[in-house]
Amino acid sequence: MTHLSLSNVSKKFVETFAVKDFNLAVERGEFVSFLGPSGCGKTTTLRMIAGFEAPTAGKVILDDVDVTSKAPNQRNVGMVFQSYALFPNMTVAQNIGFGLRIHRESEAAIKQRVSEMLALIHLEKRGSNYPHQLSGGQQQRVALARALAIHPQVLLLDEPLSALDAKIRVSLRAEIRSIQRALGITAIYVTHDQEEALSISDRIVVMNAGAIEQVGTPFEIYNFPQTAFVANFVGTLNTAEAEVIDPSKGLIRMDAVQLESDSPEIKSGQKGEKITIAIRPERLHFLSEGKRANVFECKIENITFLGSVVRVQVSVGNVKFNNDTFNNPFLELPKIGEKTQITCARDAVLVLKN
Amino acid sequence: MRKINLWAWLWIILGGLYFFGPLYGALDFSMREKRGILSFVAYENVLKDPNFRDSFTYSTLIALATITVGLILIVSTAYWVHLRLPQARPIVDFITLLPFVVPAIVLVDGFIQIYSGPPFALTDTPQGTNVLLMFGYIVTAMPYMYRSVDAGLRAVDVRTLTEAGQSLGAGWITILFRVILPNIRTALLSGAFLTFAIVIGEYTFASLLARPAFGPYMVLLGQDRAYEPAALSIMSFALTWAAMMLIQFLGRGAPGQGQVAGAH
Numbered sequence: 001m002t003h004l005s006l007s008n009v010s011k012k013f014v015e016t017f018a019v020k021d022f023n024l025a026v027e028r029g030e031f032v033s034f035l036g037p038s039g040c041g042k043t044t045t046l047r048m049i050a051g052f053e054a055p056t057a058g059k060v061i062l063d064d065v066d067v068t069s070k071a072p073n074q075r076n077v078g079m080v081f082q083s084y085a086l087f088p089n090m091t092v093a094q095n096i097g098f099g100l101r102i103h104r105e106s107e108a109a110i111k112q113r114v115s116e117m118l119a120l121i122h123l124e125k126r127g128s129n130y131p132h133q134l135s136g137g138q139q140q141r142v143a144l145a146r147a148l149a150i151h152p153q154v155l156l157l158d159e160p161l162s163a164l165d166a167k168i169r170v171s172l173r174a175e176i177r178s179i180q181r182a183l184g185i186t187a188i189y190v191t192h193d194q195e196e197a198l199s200i201s202d203r204i205v206v207m208n209a210g211a212i213e214q215v216g217t218p219f220e221i222y223n224f225p226q227t228a229f230v231a232n233f234v235g236t237l238n239t240a241e242a243e244v245i246d247p248s249k250g251l252i253r254m255d256a257v258q259l260e261s262d263s264p265e266i267k268s269g270q271k272g273e274k275i276t277i278a279i280r281p282e283r284l285h286f287l288s289e290g291k292r293a294n295v296f297e298c299k300i301e302n303i304t305f306l307g308s309v310v311r312v313q314v315s316v317g318n319v320k321f322n323n324d325t326f327n328n329p330f331l332e333l334p335k336i337g338e339k340t341q342i343t344c345a346r347d348a349v350l351v352l353k354n
Numbered sequence: 355m356r357k358i359n360l361w362a363w364l365w366i367i368l369g370g371l372y373f374f375g376p377l378y379g380a381l382d383f384s385m386r387e388k389r390g391i392l393s394f395v396a397y398e399n400v401l402k403d404p405n406f407r408d409s410f411t412y413s414t415l416i417a418l419a420t421i422t423v424g425l426i427l428i429v430s431t432a433y434w435v436h437l438r439l440p441q442a443r444p445i446v447d448f449i450t451l452l453p454f455v456v457p458a459i460v461l462v463d464g465f466i467q468i469y470s471g472p473p474f475a476l477t478d479t480p481q482g483t484n485v486l487l488m489f490g491y492i493v494t495a496m497p498y499m500y501r502s503v504d505a506g507l508r509a510v511d512v513r514t515l516t517e518a519g520q521s522l523g524a525g526w527i528t529i530l531f532r533v534i535l536p537n538i539r540t541a542l543l544s545g546a547f548l549t550f551a552i553v554i555g556e557y558t559f560a561s562l563l564a565r566p567a568f569g570p571y572m573v574l575l576g577q578d579r580a581y582e583p584a585a586l587s588i589m590s591f592a593l594t595w596a597a598m599m600l601i602q603f604l605g606r607g608a609p610g611q612g613q614v615a616g617a618h
Contacts, residue, residue, distance in 0.1 A: 088537055
């Protein structure tokens with residue numbers, strides 16, 4: 001059942017569209033991430049859901065109620081900001097209880113709810129501290145508790161982890177996800193960090209230049225990118241120009257190399273059609289592993305050690321590809337300048353829409 | 355290294371002499387009303403003078419009214435500019451600097467021209483003239499008041515705090531009084547005390563509007579007496595310092611924005 005829907009939502013600033021024809025239906029309890037580079041319109045869309053920006057066109061429907069023209073304080077939407085936005089003059093407990101006081105809850109109910117929230121974020125003993133006495137991670141947990149305390153219909157998170165260091169970011173995103181799951185609350189999460197979006201979301205909305213590029217589960221977005229933008233923005237990707245040779249057999253030519261692909265775009269294409277193909281680095285393998293579908297002669301150009309992964313750059317004719325291989329202490333790496341063969345499965349060759 | 359310290363001390367001593375020398379001179383002079391001995395006779399004379407009490411009380415009341423109305427006008431304007439019209443900030447900055455450019459004598463003359471006849475004949479009654487005086491003082495103190503409030507608002511993330519309050523269900527007034535104002539407390543106090551200091555010593559407005567304020571009283575006293583004006587100067591210094599210490603005292607509990615390093 002749709003809990004939040006945005007239909008044909010647009011936002012124009014002077015002459016520029018920050019968001020254009022945005023359509024999305026979010027299920028109750030779903031965790032949806034808006035992913036994209038700076039200026040792609042993800043935060044503007046979130047702010048329109050919160051009511052901080054009025055859409056130029058379109059509707060925001062929450063629980064079957066049109067909230068498009070409602071003020072932010074009439075929407076019952078919890079918001080977590082990148083800069084925490086805790087009230088510096090109030091203690092942690094007062095911050096968490098602020099929304100409840102505004103809603104004129106009884107003192108006993110406020111106390112009870114604040115205790116629950118402090119327990120939820122594991123800061124039971126920090127209720128009397130001021131925000132400046134907490135670390136960044138703790139402050140953001142308090143901001144989360146404050147947003148959840150009012151029982152919002154939707155929880156909005158605007159790059160909540162951007163200001164934190166890498167380790168805290170990883171642990172806090174897991175905490176946010178587990179709290180969201182435990183409470184069953186619908187959440188919209190804005191991020192430019194693909195790893196964050198892939199790890200935390202039920203679905204990802206990839207945005208570019210104010211428009212949706214693709215909506216899908218993290219698995220779909222990563223493995224089956226539908227556009228060149230998504231493919232390049234999410235993960236690392238090898239792309240190359242190619243030409244369809246035989247659509248029925250999925251046969252294409254890239255530079256001087258012939259490739260086979262299962263992609264339906266090739267099967268439905270025309271002979272001689274120019275296409276852009278994409279292959280994930282981890283789907284390329286050196287031939288010793290016995291994969292024979294697509295075999296190319298290549299030359300080792302560079303080897304980069306990335307910790308858990310070793311990235312080998314090879315040239316196939318004029319095209320340069322990256323191959324990612326999981327690191328292990330017994331890994332035998334080729335030498336730079338060495339000539340060898342590389343292969344990938346038919347289903348690893350994707351076709352991108354431009 | 356030692357050379358730098360000597361220079362530093364030299365400048366400190368010179369600065370101290372520059373500031374405290376005249377003050378010491380005034381203090382010494384104010385206590386020499388009785389020949390040959392140091393006494394507080396001049397201070398007693400000032401404090402016993404009913405005109406001192408009346409003019410000081412009058413100016414204090416006008417100062418309080420100026421601070422109250424001024425804060426309402428300036429805080430709401432500065433808050434709105436920060437929140438909704440950041441592009442208008444240079445214009446507002448320019449407007450708030452105008453009292454530095456327009457002399458008080460020109461301003462009060464303009465006031466008298468406009469408000470001495472219908473439709474706004476404020477100078478016809480003492481209450482009306484008091485209101486006119488208060489608004490004149492609001493204009494005069496505006497550069498100081500606005501800058502204090504503006505600096506306070508710049509130090510907090512007004513927009514995000516307001517949006518956080520709104521997302522929790524609060525309206526503008528609640529956010530302003532429960533979130534924004536407590537966080538700019540020191541700035542408000544600083545603006546208020548600067549305004550108080552300006553109003554207490556102001557002469558031109560009060561004199562030309564013929565109000566019994568403290569500024570004209572001090573000038574009058576300076577014309578008639580020798581030691582009492584010096585005593586008044588010391589008293590106003592003491593008052594200003596007391597106000598400054600009060601700002602420090604009331605502002606010291608203002609919560610900071612810093613973060614405890616490593617307290618994850």
